[in-house]
Amino acid sequence: METTGYSQSTLGGLNRTLSVAPMMDWTDRHCRYLLRLISQQVLLYTEMVTTGALIHGDRDRLLAYDNAEHPLALQLGGSDPKELDQCAQMAVDYGFDEVNLNVGCPSDRVQFGRFGVCLMKTPGLVAECVAAMSRAASIPVTVKSRIGVDEQDSYELLCQFIDKVRQAGCKTFIIHARKAWLQGLSPKENREIPPLRYELVRAIKQDFPNLEVVINGGITTLEEVQGHLKWVDGVMIGREVYHNPYLLANVDQWFYGDFHPLPTRYEIVMAFLSYIERQLMSNTPLSVMIRPMLGLFQRQPGAKIWRRYLSENAHHSGSGVKVIREALRLVSGVL
Incomplete structure (x- = not known):
């Protein structure tokens, strides 16, 4: 297997060639510590943490992690620019390497709070949120989205969304290559039923070559990762890593040129x-x-x-x- 030739994505000093998706109830600090024992290089994400929980709850508990988990990104859920400003500053204060805004989760919880994938319907508000986070944070501010939501699923609308948020200062977009339905599908079904359209994510990279584009959705093997890296800057894997964490054992050699002995x-x-x-x-x-x-x-x-x-x-x-x-x-x- 060839292990070189990948143009590693390092915006803001972070290598996003491969990352593990933020997954509610799964990528907690214990999971992340275990994954770091398997791969020293892959970028890890926290579970989504809501702005309300951080501002009004026990932030020390919610933001706790072991230093061994770096590089580590904090994912936030929220839609109020002022609150996201505060929480982005917390991300800096607690030593995270990136702060990410969730614009892709379709759960009932985020719909009730009018954040997550609901925000794709209001790109202007997402731009305000990103601008506020960027003013507060000295670390990269990124966005994780879908390719569309409900009937708003044309490539033209996706480009308009990307362009609006880009102008607010976001340089890295992590795109789940499925649309989401706010009604009629459960969160699990929204991860499985809407068809994957990888070609749209690849087209975004072609049409916005100066942006860092990371693809997500349905990727389960390192061979698939290799294929996607021919077109985009990085790949994010989700549930396959949770169910089969040893998948990451070869990642450092394959994609980072790090040939330390593979852990058994x-x-x-x-x-x-x-x-x-x-x-x-x-x-x-x-x-x-x-x-x-x-x-x-x-x-x-x-x-x-x-x-x-x-x-x-x-x-x-x-x-x-x-x-x-x-x-x-x-x-x-x-x-």
């Missing part, structure tokens, strides 16, 4: 155990921390044994690292 699954588990032990001392439940580990042996002998043992035993009161060690022993007996 066993080495990753042992390194994660040290992290878990520290977190257990802070009363973090083991069941929360093992969730991102469940797919670590995906497509390997013993994968079902691994998942079943952890799922059945990690939630017991007083469960500790011995549960993981036993699961690893059971898998090792099969491998």
